[in-house]
Amino acid sequence: MFTWLHKLGSPPVLYRFAERAAPWCKWTAFALLAAGLVGGLILAPPDYQQGDGFRIIYIHVPSAIMSLFVFAYMAVASAVGLIWRLRMAHAVTAAAAPLGAAFTLLALITGSLWGKPMWGTFWVWDARLTSELILFFIYLGYMAVANAFPDQRTGDRAGAILALVGAIDVPIVHYSVQWWTTLHQGATLKLSGSNMPGSMLWPLLVMMVAFMFYFGWLLMIRLRAEILRREKRASWVMRLAAD
Amino acid sequence: MSGNWIRADWDVMEALEVVGRSQENEAPHAGAAGRHARVSLSLHDLELWRGDYCVCTNLTTAVHSGQLLHLRGSNGAGKTSLIRVLAGLALAEAGEVRLGGEPTTQSMTAYRAVISYVGHSNGIKRELTPVENLRVTARLALNPSTSGPESALERVGLAAHMNRYCGELSAGQRRRTALARLLVTNAPIWFLDEPLVSLDYEGAGLVEELIREHLARGGITVLATHQPIDLKGLEVVAVDLPQGRAQ
């Protein structure tokens, strides 16, 4: 397993892996998205309190979860890149950053749209929303730092430090609903089970997995572009361009 | 292993160990009279790029006690980039720098204990006097020269200006203060990047003298300069950049 991971540190190997993995992620994502959306928008019954308005949960919750997951992923990749000096780990982090930022923005916007009809306000400065907003700024900060240096390598490594320090916000967002009483409801999903009825729950789970594959697909695409951009001097890239 | 490069920064125990070892030896590190222990610095398959410009590839060479490594090339050839890599400030794309056969990345602390670097900028604070600046230098080194900052400043001709603020000194005098650092740190390996900048004719002579004395004591000097300098009679290993052919 580790030898396989180690081989992925080589740019042409990673490029080919991304090329081959992309279609798998794409079609799985689309299939799951279709299933989840049908299940969530059509099949699931209306909520007795919120009516049909609750359905935005099928976009909001997966986005929010992805926003945290992607940053944690970036933090791990940053650590790997710093400790083992793998350039490709930094390439993965750089490729994932805009995607994570987009998920965060989507979560914030869908949350706002949900909040207005439900609680009468677009925004409230409670713990979870505030820390999610902070996460958005940390994403932007990472992208700013990584691109601010004339030397790509230095920028990568500086961004990696920021990603590691900023990663502390991820558990804060996640546990904020436990630590402070906020507008947000408590955890709907726990490992032991859930208090959501099954017909509402399964589309949510499907959407979460769908978003994961969607992220995977977009990551593979962006990763290939990143690799080409960084390795443009390498001979294997020249050969690829010649074909 | 690359992790060592980061580990060295908070490895207080390692630093203390290196201090302990060098103090145990009781070798004659003190002052200008003592000889340096035998050292060797070697480069192996070093590959260095600056953006799209290749400074060197597969550069392999070595210098030993008493020798001078001369990095030659015009402006922009990459001399500064290379000397920074050798001093452990920057990273090369590939290859190794070895101290006495062991890669420097194994123990950056031990490597930094035996080097002294005078770069483009002087590395002195204008708000302090030369003496105060050199006292800090002595504190930052592990095995400073026992003769102290005052004698180092006398050697470089700044006896009269020791206690004026560096901001009031001329550029040449500040450069001499930077050179005095080499004497205070008492390190066997010197890195000099364009040392003759700002110096007058006498100053250039001073640099040549310091280098000769250092090599005679068994030290190594890595010199990067495009300005003409008198190295007659010295054992010189020359590297021309950007081709990177060692002669």
Place this chain on the structure above:
Amino acid sequence: MLKELLKRELLIAWRRPGEALTPVAFFLVTSMLFPLGLSPSAHLLRPLAPGIIWIVAFLAGMLGLQRLFRADYDDGTLEQLLLSPRPLTLIILVKAVGHWLVTGLPVVIGGGVVAAMLFVPPRYIVTVVAGLLLGTPVLTMLGTMVAALTVSLRQAAVLGPVLILPLVTPVLIFGAHSTTLAMQGQSPAQAFEALAAMFILSVSLLPAAAAVALRISHEG
């Protein structure tokens, strides 16, 4: 060695007093703008006082941020610190302590004065000062790390505050909250515990992060 380095930092600050005093001067002057710009009424200012004090303390910290490493970077002294065999983490910690003594401690003391100006009842001024005492070092440490990351950049002055804002927000929130809770008659203990935790985390972990960041900044 550490004492010598600290003495050096303080000596340099002593010989450049203008640069060193700018943050605290900014803090005092800007705090005074609030009663002038908003309203001089105690009724309005008192509940806002904790927030005002912390926001202006943060801004004052931003002002002094570049002082940490910029000058040393430009004259090559920072490079010499990187070349030293001494542990860079400790060296940075000393620099941060020196920086705090010059820019943070005056703000802590000034905060008490400003609190009085903003009609905070005298018995809660202690809370304000205690909170600032715990919080300003965290601001300094975060600033050290961000300054270390951006020292080699030309646009560091712009990028620095942008990077530090998301990291500093919890300090601001808990700091202001501690005084607000006290003034409302509740116990500020939880807020102080949070501040203390942030203090311990930042002082123990961030110097090492800043050391790595400094080396990375010099690599290019």
